[in-house]
Amino acid sequence: MVTLPAHLVATPVLERLTPGPHDGVVLGAGATAAWVDLDGFVIAITTREVPLLPNAIALSAGSGALVGVDAGAGVGRAARLAPGRVGLGSVQVTWDPAAPPGWDPTVPVPSGATGQAVGARGAALLRALGAEGAADDHQHTPSLVRELGRIGLATAADPEGAAGLAWLFRGIRERDPEPAAAGARELLGRGPGLTPEGDDLLAAVAGTVAVLGPATGMGRSFLHSFLAALVDPAPERTTALSATLLELAAHGLLAEPAGRLLDLSPAGERAWPAALARLRRLGHGSGRAYATGIAAACLLGGATGDRAVPDRG
Amino acid sequence: MSGLLGQPLKVVNAGVELFAAELERQQAEVARVEWRPPADGAEGALERLGARAGEIAAANDRAVAAMQAAEPRVVGIGRAGDLLPGLDERTLLHAGPPIDWAEMCGPLRGAIIGAAIHEGIAAVPEEAVRLAERGGLRFGPCHERGAVGPMAGVVSASMPVWVVENGASGNRAFCTLNEGLGKVLRYGAYDTQVLDRLAWMRDVLARVLAAALERLPEPLDLRALIAQALQMGDEGHNRNRAGTSLLLRTLLPALLTIEEPTADVVAAAEFISGNDHFFLNLAMAAGKATADAAAGTASSSIVTAMARNGTEFGVRLAGTGDRWFTGPAGVVDGLYLPGFGPEDANRDIGDSTITETIGIGGMAMAAAPAIVRFVGGSPSDAVAATLAMYDITWAESASYQLPTLGFRGTPLGIDAREVVHTGVLPTVNTGIAHKDPGVGQVGAGLVEPPMEAFVAATRALADTG
DSSP states (O other): OEEEEEEEEEHHHHHHHSSOOEEEEEEEEOSSEEEEEETTEEEEEEOTTSOOOTTEEEESSOTTTTHHHHHHTOTTOEEEEETTEEEETTEEEEOOTTSOOEEOOBOOOOTTOOHHHHHHHHHHHHHHTTOHHHHHOOSOHHHHHHHHHHTTOHHHHSHHHHHHHHHHHHHHHTTOHHHHHHHHHHHTTOSSSSSOHHHHHHHHHHHHHHHHTGGGTOOHHHHHHHHHHHHTTHHHHSOHHHHHHHHHHHTTBOOHHHHHHTOOSHHHHHHHHHHHHHHTTSTTTHHHHHHHHHHHHHHHHHHTTTSOOOOOO | OHHHHTSOOEEEEESOHHHHHHHHHTTOEEEEEOOOOOOTTOHHHHHHHHTTHHHHHHHHHHHHHHHHHOOEEEEEEEEHHHHSTTOOTTEEEESSSOOOGGGOOHHHHHHHHHHHHHTTSOSSHHHHHHHHHTTOSEEEEGGGGTEEOSTTOOBOTTSEEEEEEETTTOOEEEEEOOOOSSSOGGGTOOSHHHHHHHHHIIIIIHHHHHHHHHHSSSOEEHHHHHHHHHTTTOOSSSOOHHHHHHHHHHHHHHHHHSOSOHHHHHHHHHHHHTOTTTTHHHHHHHHHHHHHTTTTOTTOOBEEEEEEESSEEEEEEGGGTTOOEEEEOOOOEEEEOTTOOGGGBOOOEESTTHHHHTTOGGGGGGGOGGGHHHHOSOHHHHHHHHHHHTTTEEEEEEEEEEGGGTTEEEEEEEBHHHHHHHOOOOOEEEEEEBSSTTSOEEEEEEEOOOHHHHHHHHHHHHHTO
């Protein structure tokens, strides 16, 4: 039995483990992560190279520490989860249940944050991603999508993906959940991998709108409808892991560096460039997709944030 | 050759694991020898030192014996300017080898700024910077004044310092009191909260602790406390919870009887109780008092100081006097607090590697498997880190023992020759400071000292023959 201490445990995970114990199913394991399905909520057990995820138990150990999971528990085998302990066959992850090393992925929003500040952050992010053209001209969403394709976003370079993005972005600009829902239908499950790029973009947009939407004047009704349009179809359309991350994003809970991009405080203003660099290390392209989605959502949401636009939620 | 190959072979494999694995796959008996070439530039020096092996062995025995015999005890708390030679109001000491303002990293500059304001030399940060740039401040290593300081390690004249005396050899060592966690001077912070805390430590905490120390029936025995702490899950560098608890327990009866305002005593107790690393500075002073006892042992290749200023890592040997041998300070590989990553980190900094120098800290990670939750890795990594150190140390500590290794003594007396011979660098675990002054700690991890410092030291030792 290999025992691995947890460095941090995301609060959404802690909440779902209390009270315990629970039975889960091992979905898979790799060099830097293992995934366990707990009644439809996928917990990621990650090594220290992986940025903090809102559904993660982050280990102190580095890459390769979870090798025993694949050998012992194996895909489809049972996992046992309780406060302070997750058993994955021959690997056990532990922490002090009385004083759990919790990490809260909630992004603080400074009082007085404005749509202008949100838009400015979006523009800055797009410039940092190399999409200067999009940062300077956000009035025409097809242009924005083309620019994202130009900088290498696969979804934007694909005709159907581009159409989905255009609908999604239009939903943000016009504060209308219907085109957003159309966009989500195109984007959900689009792309390879555990978390398809389309899902990453949707999660990024959902998280941005959930966290900063109120600062741009988005009303509660619109927020509810918009986020539901992005997230509700996920369980039937994409991987369990992706659906989990989408659900969390709709509550404003994102990977740590992604959340930092949304931090409009003075500390966040200093920290976001480094956070962007960290985010780009997430997955094989997920980080880049998150960054792009956040940038676009900030730009578009902030653009209309200080004008009276009918809330069609 | 045909005769040799016609019979079962017993193979000794040195170096490349692939050969050994393939032979074993073919049912051959293989003995593995861990070997790698000496560090670049060290071969000539090692050859010359090899001719003096007996002389060096005798010297190392003397140096390590002095370390083993050390009895570091806390004999008081005093004002740094009254105790450290040549420490006037315009002189600021720092961690690591000598460095000029122009080369200082962000956290060290921040600490210098804070100390200058604390001393009243500058009213605002900009004034402190101007003074530093124009030569209005003098800088020097803590190590060269008998002191050590964690992280930026800045010591100024009015700061209180622990006074630790080696009962065996009479030498003294000094270290500031630990400020606590978060935004503190040693991580380069210098805002009002930091300065207010420094003033309180100078005016209240030091007075209360000095009074308590006087009430103790005998001087605080740091060797005994460290030994106990190692058997309670500490390693003495990045995990000091047990040491701090033992310190507070030892001081408690005295604190309850001293004639100081109750509010001050309570505040002091709460301050210590709220800082798991309060004991670190005492462990460091104990380390300095122990290692300095070996300094000046002619011909000895034993390391008596390892220290970092955030830009360079410096090493001193017992047999090469006061000379520093340096290389670039390393990049720490570790766990970051949420919101930070490698892009934010400053290079390795602090005099706290005095702990590894005397066989605790990274040398004793096997005593503190829980530390991996802060520096990364798994509990087995912690044990492996200690085991590797026996290859580069001269002896095993008679005082500091490791329950997880059957009460084996910790690796003691880093032999610079073995470092360059084996390529095994001392294991160092450390806090990670943000590269910008004033932000504070952003994580903790493991770092490798620069091999070039040990190569330079070994070559210098060879030149002394």
